[in-house]
Each structure stands twice: as C-alpha cells, then as structure tokens.
Amino acid sequence: MKSLTEFIAQSLVASPDQVQVDQSHQGNRVRLHLSVAKEDMGRVIGKGGRVANAIRVLLRVAAEREGQQVTLDVMEP
Amino acid sequence: MERTNLEVIAPTIEEATARGLEQLGVSSEMVEVEVLDEGTRGFLGMGSRQARIRMTLKSADALAAPASAHPSDAASPTPAAADDDLLNFTAETARELLARMKLTATVTVSYGAADLSGEKNILVDIRGDDLSVLIGRRAETMNALQYILGLIVSKQTEAWVQVTVDVEGYRARREQQLRQLARRMAEQAICTGKRQVLEPMSSAERRIIHLELREVPEVISESVGEDPNRKVTISPKI
Numbered sequence: 628m629k630s631l632t633e634f635i636a637q638s639l640v641a642s643p644d645q646v647q648v649d650q651s652h653q654g655n656r657v658r659l660h661l662s663v664a665k666e667d668m669g670r671v672i673g674k675g676g677r678v679a680n681a682i683r684v685l686l687r688v689a690a691e692r693e694g695q696q697v698t699l700d701v702m703e704p
Numbered sequence: 705m706e707r708t709n710l711e712v713i714a715p716t717i718e719e720a721t722a723r724g725l726e727q728l729g730v731s732s733e734m735v736e737v738e739v740l741d742e743g744t745r746g747f748l749g750m751g752s753r754q755a756r757i758r759m760t761l762k763s764a765d766a767l768a769a770p771a772s773a774h775p776s777d778a779a780s781p782t783p784a785a786a787d788d789d790l791l792n793f794t795a796e797t798a799r800e801l802l803a804r805m806k807l808t809a810t811v812t813v814s815y816g817a818a819d820l821s822g823e824k825n826i827l828v829d830i831r832g833d834d835l836s837v838l839i840g841r842r843a844e845t846m847n848a849l850q851y852i853l854g855l856i857v858s859k860q861t862e863a864w865v866q867v868t869v870d871v872e873g874y875r876a877r878r879e880q881q882l883r884q885l886a887r888r889m890a891e892q893a894i895c896t897g898k899r900q901v902l903e904p905m906s907s908a909e910r911r912i913i914h915l916e917l918r919e920v921p922e923v924i925s926e927s928v929g930e931d932p933n934r935k936v937t938i939s940p941k942i
Contacts, residue, residue: 631804
C-alpha cells in the first residue's frame with residue numbers, strides 16, 4: 628500500500644524526491660501519511676479531493692486483499 | 705449440418721461469437737474463430753464500428769486437439785508497434801499500478817478512434833482471473849484507475865491524453881445492458897403513461913441511454929438532479 632501511494636504520488640508531482648509516505652498500524656487498520664512539496668499539494672489532492680479519493684479507492688483494493696482497512700491523509704508540509 | 709462456416713457482425717467480438725455459436729448450434733470448442741474486424745467501441749459512442757468474425761467448424765481430428773481459439777484471446781486489441789513510447793509508457797504505468805495493488809493481470813494498450821477534436825485516445829485493456837475487485841461497485845475502482853492513469857500519462861506528455869480503461873470487457877457489456885435497459889424503460893413509460901426514473905449514473909452512462917432513446921420517438925429522456933445522484937428520466941410524449 629505504501630509503495631502504491633509512493634508510486635502514484637511520485638508520478639504526479641513536480642518534485643518526486645520530496646514525496647514521503649509514512650505508514651502506521653492500529654490493529655487491522657493501516658494509516659498512510661503522504662507528504663509532498665507545498666506546491667505539489669494540489670496535484671495529489673485534486674479539485675474537490677478527486678485525486679486523493681481515487682488513490683483511496685485503489686488503496687482499498689490492495690488493503691482488502693490483505694484483510695485490512697486503510698486511511699490516507701495528505702499532510703501539510 | 706450443412707454450414708461449416710459463417711460470418712457474424714455484432715457490437716463486440718464476444719457477442720458475435722455468442723451469436724455465431726447459437727446459429728451453428730455448437731459449443732466454443734468446436735469452432736475456430738477468426739477476427740476479421742475487432743471493431744471499436746469509439747468513445748462515448750462516437751466513431752464506433754461493429755466487430756466482425758468468421759467462424760469455422762473444426763474437423764473431427766482438429767477437435768481431438770486442445771482448443772486453441774478461445775474467444776477472449778481473440779478479443780484483445782491489436783498490439784500497436786512496440787516502439788511507440790506513449791503506449792509503452794501507458795502500459796508500463798498500468799502494470800506498475802496493478803502490481804502494487806497486488807493484482808495479476810494482462811495489460812494490452814492500443815490507440816482508439818480519435819475523437820472529434822482529433823486528440824489521442826488510449827485504450828487500456830486489462831484481463832485476468834478474478835478481476836471483479838478491479839471493477840468495483842458501479843465500476844468505481846476501474847474509473848479511479850482510469851483517472852489516475854490518465855493523470856500520470858497526461859503529465860508525462862504535458863498534454864491532456866484521454867485514457868480509457870476497460871477490465872474484462874466490462875464497458876462493452878455495460879453499454880449493451882444500458883441500451884436494453886433504456887428500451888425496456890421506454891416501453892414501460894409508453895405502456896403506463898408515467899415518467900420512469902432510472903438509478904443514478906455517470907455522464908458517460910447517461911449519454912448511452914440518451915443516444916439509444918433518440919431512436920424512440922414516443923419518449924423524451926432527460927437527466928435530473930446533481931452528480932453523483934444525477935439520473936435519467938424517461939417520459940412519454942403527450
């Protein structure tokens with residue numbers, strides 16, 4: 628899940644080297660924290676959160692296969 | 705059986721194959737299917753062309769050998785020239801995404817018919833076992849993948865590129881279903897004289913309904929409500 632988030636974020640932003648994904652577990656819940664360069668925030672969130680939501684949908688597929696739940700937060704730099 | 709081969713034209717290769725088998729009254733193991741024209745769905749109903757296949761009954765000895773011409777093998781689009789960077793990049797990105805989603809699938813990319821503005825349309829055909837998770841409820845997952853893939857490819861080319869993702873022929877099947885639904889509901893509107901309201905659909909799906917009902921002069925179709933709850937209504941003309 629972390630690698631999926633990293634791959635998508637790095638493919639979308641202007642500064643791929645500033646993409647960072649932190650992962651934490653709480654029971655069967657996986658929390659992903661995505662941070663990118665300030666000027667790349669819009670690219671990973673999208674209008675009305677459309678990009679972030681699409682990433683969440685894809686993450687859910689990966690999570691379900693492992694019997695887990697996943698949340699994705701985009702962090703302010 | 706007097707006929708040993710026939711040609712079938714239908715919206716999709718799968719449908720053509722099914723019709724051919726029905727006409728010949730045989731199972732898929734007993735025929736060879738040759739794709740004469742794989743047809744194109746077009747984009748949003750524009751520039752679509754029907755698929756054309758030739759079906760030949762196998763001889764008795766050919767039947768003893770394992771079946772080779774499986775309809776779904778024939779359904780994959782013609783792979784474009786391997787040196788096309790854009791197609792390669794699209795296919796590679798799709799494969800990366802699927803691998804990171806822990807899915808095993810075959811990805812085939814091709815150019816679709818150009819739309820009215822002449823912009824490129826890339827078709828990404830994904831096939832594999834048990835890909836229903838990749839389609840998702842009301843194609844939610846498939847559309848999310850299409851959106852992300854489209855963004856990545858557009859960023860790479862620095863221009864907007866239309867990317868259409870189809871999983872296991874879902875879009876073609878769904879289009880058929882929607883056309884049938886449109887016809888059925890139109891009939892109901894005419895019979896009952898009452899307005900019929902369909903379930904919420906995406907703009908692309910509503911468009912299929914509207915286009916189908918243009919051919920039914922007795923009804924008017926209209927979309928009401930706001931996305932994502934926008935629905936098609938079908939009213940009888942008074």
